[in-house]
Amino acid sequence: MPDSLPLQSEFKVNPADNQTGYKSFQAGSFQFSRDEYFAHISWPGGQHTIPADSFMRSLMRDVAWGFFYGTVNFDPVFGTTNYYGEVDMFAGATNEAYKAVGRDYTERFKAEDLMQIFKEMVSDWTNEGYDPFAAPMETGQAWGVKNGDNDEAVTRQRVTAKRMVGLPGDTPLRSDESGYPVNRMFADVDQGEPEVHVEPGFENEVSGYNLFAYLSRSDVTWNPSVCSVVQESLFCPTSEEFTLPVEHGNDRCEWFCQLSDEIIWDIKDGNTGRNRAKVLMRAGDIACMPADIRHQGFSNKRSMLLVWENGSPKIPELIREGKAPNVAVKF
Amino acid sequence: MSQYETVFGAIDDFKTGGVIAIDDDPKNYVFSNVYEVAAKSAPWERVAVGKNFEYVIEAMRAEGTSAWYSCAHDEFALNMDDREVTVELLKLDDPDSLVDQESEGGHKLAGEPAGRKMGWVKLRRGHMALLPVGSAYRFVAEAPACVLIQTIQGPETIERWADICQSVPMSA
Ligand SMILES: [Fe+2]
Numbered sequence: 001m002p003d004s005l006p007l008q009s010e011f012k013v014n015p016a017d018n019q020t021g022y023k024s025f026q027a028g029s030f031q032f033s034r035d036e037y038f039a040h041i042s043w044p045g046g047q048h049t050i051p052a053d054s055f056m057r058s059l060m061r062d063v064a065w066g067f068f069y070g071t072v073n074f075d076p077v078f079g080t081t082n083y084y085g086e087v088d089m090f091a092g093a094t095n096e097a098y099k100a101v102g103r104d105y106t107e108r109f110k111a112e113d114l115m116q117i118f119k120e121m122v123s124d125w126t127n128e129g130y131d132p133f134a135a136p137m138e139t140g141q142a143w144g145v146k147n148g149d150n151d152e153a154v155t156r157q158r159v160t161a162k163r164m165v166g167l168p169g170d171t172p173l174r175s176d177e178s179g180y181p182v183n184r185m186f187a188d189v190d191q192g193e194p195e196v197h198v199e200p201g202f203e204n205e206v207s208g209y210n211l212f213a214y215l216s217r218s219d220v221t222w223n224p225s226v227c228s229v230v231q232e233s234l235f236c237p238t239s240e241e242f243t244l245p246v247e248h249g250n251d252r253c254e255w256f257c258q259l260s261d262e263i264i265w266d267i268k269d270g271n272t273g274r275n276r277a278k279v280l281m282r283a284g285d286i287a288c289m290p291a292d293i294r295h296q297g298f299s300n301k302r303s304m305l306l307v308w309e310n311g312s313p314k315i316p317e318l319i320r321e322g323k324a325p326n327v328a329v330k331f
Numbered sequence: 332m333s334q335y336e337t338v339f340g341a342i343d344d345f346k347t348g349g350v351i352a353i354d355d356d357p358k359n360y361v362f363s364n365v366y367e368v369a370a371k372s373a374p375w376e377r378v379a380v381g382k383n384f385e386y387v388i389e390a391m392r393a394e395g396t397s398a399w400y401s402c403a404h405d406e407f408a409l410n411m412d413d414r415e416v417t418v419e420l421l422k423l424d425d426p427d428s429l430v431d432q433e434s435e436g437g438h439k440l441a442g443e444p445a446g447r448k449m450g451w452v453k454l455r456r457g458h459m460a461l462l463p464v465g466s467a468y469r470f471v472a473e474a475p476a477c478v479l480i481q482t483i484q485g486p487e488t489i490e491r492w493a494d495i496c497q498s499v500p501m502s503a
Contacts, residue, residue: 164407164461185335194458198450205463206420206450211409212339212457228407228459230481233386235407255381257365257388257479259411259457261338262348267355276355280348280501284340284366284411284477286380286388287350290359301335310383329361329382331492 001083005108011117021146023124027117028107030089034125036144041078043091043105048077053142056125057245060132063118064158064223067111069309070251070316073294076273079246080114084313087111094249094294096272126150133220135241135302138184159225166209171227173209174217185241185302186216212259215239215304222297224307232312241302247273249294251316253328254309257286261303265289266296291319292326339456340366341412342392342477349501363495365390365411369477371495375470377437377480378489385435387488389480393472399440400469401430404483406437406462410454412476417453418460421446421467429467436485440467454478 008028016023017033024033031042039055041048058074065072067082076095081088090106092098126132128148129140133156161171173193174180182189194208211227215237222244224236240263249270256265258281265279270292279287289295297305318324340346345366350357361381368378374394381388393416401423410416423429423446430438444467452460462468462480470478482488
């Protein structure tokens with residue numbers, strides 16, 4: 001971790017507001033409340049407002065990913081940085097203007113403590129019929145006063161295959177019967193499984209599955225899930241529609257291989273938020289996101305993206321110590 | 332009829348995007364296209380298109396019948412093309428004598444190794460197969476196809492980044 005900060009231990013869930021029906025929350029000295037259109041965050045010396053739909057989609061990813069790799073910027077001001085066991089919550093810490101005048105603010109938490117309050121928040125602030133994992137055209141509205149809940153959607157478990165999807169005892173394939181119909185934008189994707197011939201005794205090893213069909217049946221967007229594993233090399237394919245809700249500032253290199261259709265990525269500097277590049281990716285394009293940037297993707301037609309992560313716990317420290325480069329390959 | 336058309340690539344039909352720099356060097360993104368790499372490769376060349384420390388993604392041009400390979404860890408093959416590629420698997424009688432069990436990456440074997448037939452998997456577009464540790468595998472493809480291999484850098488991995496990657500900014 002870069003600097004030592006005390007672990008915050010104060011957490012509060014306040015009763016539902018008389019007007020909006022939503023609970024408000026406190027973690028350390030960060031306060032969270034929501035109303036019909038917005039999530040409001042305040043901390044000693046500052047406050048910030050994020051539209052409720054955007055906030056809920058980001059909060060949902062941060063929860064589902066367990067704070068993910070590195071920094072999850074909900075927007076240019078507010079976010080979290082994962083130190084794997086401990087996590088920083090910040091306002092302005094990755095924003096050039098806040099930093100320049102010393103108005104950035106960060107507190108550190110035990111990951112499980114902050115996760116607990118985030119889970120309660122995502123549950124309370126999600127209304128019936130709204131699914132923050134879904135593309136906006138495929139779900140209800142995030143807006144309005146408190147109206148029921150959608151805990152079935154917000155407590156989905158992220159898929160993590162141990163070896164490969166479809167192997168006996170590993171993550172199962174998706175089907176109509178198991179509640180994963182083909183998405184409307186992938187109706188033309190071939191659903192045939194590979195022909196497999198197994199000699200007796202090799203059922204656990206001779207195996208294949210249709211990854212593209214599997215992705216065509218994903219009920220979530222921008223939620224990479226582990227589908228095949230070579231030691232720390234994790235293939236995390238995902239289906240993408242509309243925008244990646246967060247600006248992801250990874251603490252290591254992260255690779256994308258576009259499997260279908262097209263995504264355009266907005267690339268900004270990880271520390272300052274200054275724009276650096278756009279990366280247009282079409283089917284078959286493969287590119288590395290350097291370790292010092294943040295990225296946010298836009299996908300009009302629902303697309304299939306292979307996110308490739310190196311899950312080694314040693315990497316962030318190597319990069320911080322300057323022992324590993326921000327760029328995966330020099331040529 | 333579907334209202335939406337899902338666009339996939341193929342070894343003989345792909346359209347690439349690129350890095351549109353604002354204040355950056357496109358080389359930082361190590362940008363290539365797996366179909367283009369396979370299209371320009373010799374049969375069975377395994378060209379690194381992604382690398383993260385020791386781990387690589389190789390793009391392989393499948394065409395004809397490959398040599399037999401083995402590996403001291405699992406690998407995975409993903410067919411990116413709409414042309415069939417068959418993976419044949421053998422359980423090796425003595426994997427240690429063929430590939431150092433401490434080694435990494437796919438190793439090409441000389442001739443057909445001794446072992447028992449495990450079976451085969453016929454991969455079409457988007458299909459993935461496990462290439463399990465302790466086995467030998469080979470590929471058969473009647474027409475050229477692009478296959479991605481999830482593995483660790485090894486003796487078969489070819490690095491030709493300057494040839495395959497974008498090095499000047501794309502215009503918007
Ligand atoms: Fe990312």
